Amino acid sequence: MIKITQANREHSQLIAELGKQAFWESHGHSASKEDINSFIAKTYNKAAINKEFENTNILYHLVSFNDKIAGFSKIELNTSNINIKDSNITKLDRLYLLKEFYGKNLGAKLVDLIIELSKQNHENGIWLAVWKENQKAIRFYTKSGFKIVGEYNFKISETHSNPNHIMYLEYGSQNSQLSQKGEGYIRINKNF
Secondary structure (H helix, E strand, C coil): CEEEEECCHHHHHHHHHHHHHHHHHHHCCCCCHHHHHHHHHHHCCHHHHHHHHCCCCEEEEEEEECCEEEEEEEEECCCCCCCCCCCCEEEEEEEEECHHHCCCCHHHHHHHHHHHHHHHCCCCEEEEEEECCCHHHHHHHHHCCCEEEEEEEEECCCCCEEEEEEEEEECHHHHHCCCCCCCCCCCECCCC
């Protein structure tokens, strides 16, 4: 069973640990071990995650499968991108699943929820950056309706950056047509 929970400050250490493991699994070969370790130490620690919870535009969600924590997402509402003309757009900053949970439809459920939350906040679309060598993720986001609209160099360290695509899903007029049937809807448990 899939369960998605809105995270809070109490989950900061868990999110940091998930981020470390998932980043290693998905990007560990993209730069030197030293560069990856430095990036992880700076990005995925309790203090850094706690600081992000101070920003009310940042929302974290945890996803579990059969009562085991499988990954997390992070979105930031109202975050622009120079490649996108629209305003009031959401950034999908992180969607990480542990490798053992790939292929269980968890990413699709998270994306569906994130899009719904973005629309409920009157955003006009959602964008993300994805590593150009992560073909599996690019296919996943393309299947979800995202289109490549630009490029970005994701800085891992002072000496290394990974080339990324900027992908965007524009809601257009469908933003006012939020799902009323509840098909595929996932209840968010705020008491994880």
